[in-house]
Amino acid sequence: MNEFSLIKEFFADCTRQRADVILAVGDDCALLTVPPGYELAVSIDTLVAGVHFAAEVDPAALGHKALAVGLSDLAAMGAEPAWATLALTLPEVDRTWLARFVQGLSGLAGSYGVQLVGGDTTRGPLTVTLQLHGFVSQGKALRRDGARPGDRIYVTGTLGDSGLALQARSGEIRLAQEALRYAEHRLDWPQPRVREALALRPLARAAIDISDGLAADLGHILERSGVGAVLEMESLPLSESLQSSLEPTQAWNLALGAGDDYELCVTAPAESHGPLQAALSVLGCPCTLIGTIEEKLGLRCRLQDGAPFIPKHQGYRHF
Amino acid sequence: MNEFSLIKEFFADCTRQRADVILAVGDDCALLTVPPGYELAVSIDTLVAGVHFAAEVDPAALGHKALAVGLSDLAAMGAEPAWATLALTLPEVDRTWLARFVQGLSGLAGSYGVQLVGGDTTRGPLTVTLQLHGFVSQGKALRRDGARPGDRIYVTGTLGDSGLALQARSGEIRLAQEALRYAEHRLDWPQPRVREALALRPLARAAIDISDGLAADLGHILERSGVGAVLEMESLPLSESLQSSLEPTQAWNLALGAGDDYELCVTAPAESHGPLQAALSVLGCPCTLIGTIEEKLGLRCRLQDGAPFIPKHQGYRHF
Known part of the structure; x- marks a missing residue:
């Protein structure tokens, strides 16, 4: 042939x-x-x-x-x-x-x-x-360099599910059958957020997809926009499967560093909050406020009590 | 990294x-x-x-x-x-x-x-x-489906040099040093015919590049255009290196079947002959008349004395 x-x-x-x-x-x-x-x-x-x-x-x-x-x-x-x-x-x-x-x-x-x-x-x-x-x-694309201090940071869907599936496949952890099935479906059959992106485009200032892990990918927005950010750990959207399988610290580490999530991370001015929630809820997609863009460079993860959280992973390394 | x-x-x-x-x-x-x-x-x-x-x-x-x-x-x-x-x-x-x-x-x-x-x-x-x-x-692209009976068939440059280099590398034949150097340069550093293509576009009716061998690639033009062709073996343009290294029959087989040549095969109405030669000679590129498009389907290779020539190879097989 x-x-x-x-x-x-x-x-x-x-x-x-x-x-x-x-x-x-x-x-x-x-x-x-x-x-x-x-x-x-x-x-x-x-x-x-x-x-x-x-x-x-x-x-x-x-x-x-x-x-x-x-x-x-x-x-x-x-x-x-x-x-x-x-x-x-x-x-x-x-x-x-x-x-x-x-x-x-x-x-x-x-x-x-x-x-x-x-x-x-x-x-x-x-x-x-x-x-x-x-x-x-023309001129309407969502870029990595559009984030401004004061912008709110959002993610679609939930984070860390693919990382959970990979850990289960490598034998690092054992999952309950339902959690495994859910996590593997998220890893193997990701649903790209195409319609969600078109809906949030007029409302957002910057966007990236989370393929290398939230910390690394948000890091690209921060670098290209010349800004920093604070992320609230307790706000990270986690699936029931992830929450029932891991301790919060382990779950946050997967959400921040495991990648392969194919969710969107966007920044938008504070006044876009209501319209953004409305636009995505019509599509049945959760859109969670997880932090704020700041002038001060670097990414700071913190807990509800104000204590810093240091992520374990640095995002997916290609080499 | x-x-x-x-x-x-x-x-x-x-x-x-x-x-x-x-x-x-x-x-x-x-x-x-x-x-x-x-x-x-x-x-x-x-x-x-x-x-x-x-x-x-x-x-x-x-x-x-x-x-x-x-x-x-x-x-x-x-x-x-x-x-x-x-x-x-x-x-x-x-x-x-x-x-x-x-x-x-x-x-x-x-x-x-x-x-x-x-x-x-x-x-x-x-x-x-x-x-x-x-x-x-818009509408000016050279396609494979534009050849018409009566069109002349041309190729740029020379054919079979890359095939010669591959035979030498596999140890099938031994080449004189200069012929080897020339053939390997043609194989490893092909020069795409971009300027030539822009010059001949207004004059030609169909075109394809010869990456899988002349017979196979011209065959695509014939199939898509619903026509056939006659090729004259003695007209095929062969480099000095190829002519000095092989018997004519072997050389024609390489020219027809070896591929990796990255020359163009084009068809053009008879009245384009002069302008086409002029346009390509300005660019220092030989453009050789090698055959004619006919209504009768299929590709017929023939010798000067009218005898048919049956190519040995069928073109590069990807699988």
């Missing part, structure tokens, strides 16, 4: 045809049109077997997650998803595996109107690289 | 800042603007160590080639290069290796005004995935 027939068979029709795609898979390049008045937002991410996922992972979950990671990056800019390109490196052509992978990818792509417009399939160690392309109105 | 500082240190400033880049490396997405009246052309390609290149390759050549492959795809659409994104998977952080890799990449990027706008670095088996983004005036 050659590359061409592989792409044709498995990927060419895997998502619906968008009107802004002039030419998709099957030529030297895809040809695309960005609507006038919009900027193009792009993000590329790689998942490597044995590093970011186990080789025996459900291929549907892998296809889903590869796309979710990119959608989460678009969400963090407040961009509307449009197209994906896929570079897939496979040790061999396993038709059952491929069909499942495409199923996971297509399911999520369909939910957000994303069309797969191009790709490359190569032989080698199992690796998935996916680039997402989206649109954002 | 974390991903962020790696990108920052080695890649953030590796190419000049383009005016159409609003935000490059350092946020969740890059933010870009496509000029009005233009379509966006994108192509993604992966090079895997041990499959597409030897792990001990000169990293500068690898950086160059990763970009050249994508530029060649843009050229095949007649698109003007603009931006690149890079997903680089490395077994470890080797600063000397990385510096050389970026040197090779930047050198070629600079020649074509390409800015690296985003990327991902991950730990794992050495793999380079690069996406190129370019512009082409």
Whole structure:
């Protein structure tokens, strides 16, 4: 089987045809049109077997997650998803595996109107690289450098669930069956906050997605914006599964440092508080106030009684 | 070293800042603007160590080639290069290796005004995935489906040199020193035909780049255009190195089937012959007439005496 027939068979029709795609898979390049008045937002991410996922992972979950990671990056800019390109490196052509992978990818792509417009399939160690392309109105993107002193800091959803699942898989801890199932679902089938991002974009000043852990990712906002922050530990949103499985200190450490959460961390002026809560509650997404941006540089975590809390992890290290 | 500082240190400033880049490396997405009246052309390609290149390759050549492959795809659409994104998977952080890799990449990027706008670095088996983004005036792209019966078939440069280098490296043949040096340079440092493509775009009807071998790649044009073709073996442009190293039959087989040439194959109406030759000769690039598009489906290779020639290879097989 050659590359061409592989792409044709498995990927060419895997998502619906968008009107802004002039030419998709099957030529030297895809040809695309960005609507006038919009900027193009792009993000590329790689998942490597044995590093970011186990080789025996459900291929549907892998296809889903590869796309979710990119959608989460678009969400963090407040961009509307449009197209994906896929570079897939496979040790061999396993038709059952491929069909499942495409199923996971297509399911999520369909939910957000994303069309797969191009790709490359190569032989080698199992690796998935996916680039997402989206649109954002000129000058309206949510950036990391927009936070200002006095801004409130919010996160969507709950934190630390994926870290909990990873600890359970590595044998570090044992979880009750229900907590394990919940945490693994959060790790393997993350739901990117695309609609939430579009709703909060007009209200927020800065945003990032939490893929490397809250402390590290909020740290990027602080660095790029030239500000500092205080986080209230007791305010961090934790799932029931996490709370029932760990002591608060351990739970906070996962929430701050474990990563792989694909939630959004945003900052917004104080007057946005009400509208922001309203906008996200319509979507059924919790949006929790967890701290404040300050002029004083650095990230300070503190407890209700005013005592400082020193996080154990520094966020996901890529090398 | 974390991903962020790696990108920052080695890649953030590796190419000049383009005016159409609003935000490059350092946020969740890059933010870009496509000029009005233009379509966006994108192509993604992966090079895997041990499959597409030897792990001990000169990293500068690898950086160059990763970009050249994508530029060649843009050229095949007649698109003007603009931006690149890079997903680089490395077994470890080797600063000397990385510096050389970026040197090779930047050198070629600079020649074509390409800015690296985003990327991902991950730990794992050495793999380079690069996406190129370019512009082409609305409706003016050179596609695979534009060939018409009566069109003349042309190729730029010479064919089969990379195949010759690969045969020498695998020990299949022994080459004279000069021929080896020339062939290896063609394999390791391909020069994408970007300027040539822009010059021939108004004159040609269909185009593809020859990465999988002339027979396979011209075959894609034939299939997508619903036509056939006759190729004249004695007309195939062969370098002195190739001619002096192999018998004609072996040389034609490499030219037809070996791939990795990154030359362009285009079809153009007969009346474009003069203008096409003139346009490419200004750029110092040979453009050789090698055959004709016919209504009768299929690809027929033939000798001067009218006898058919049956190619040995079927083009590069990805699996």
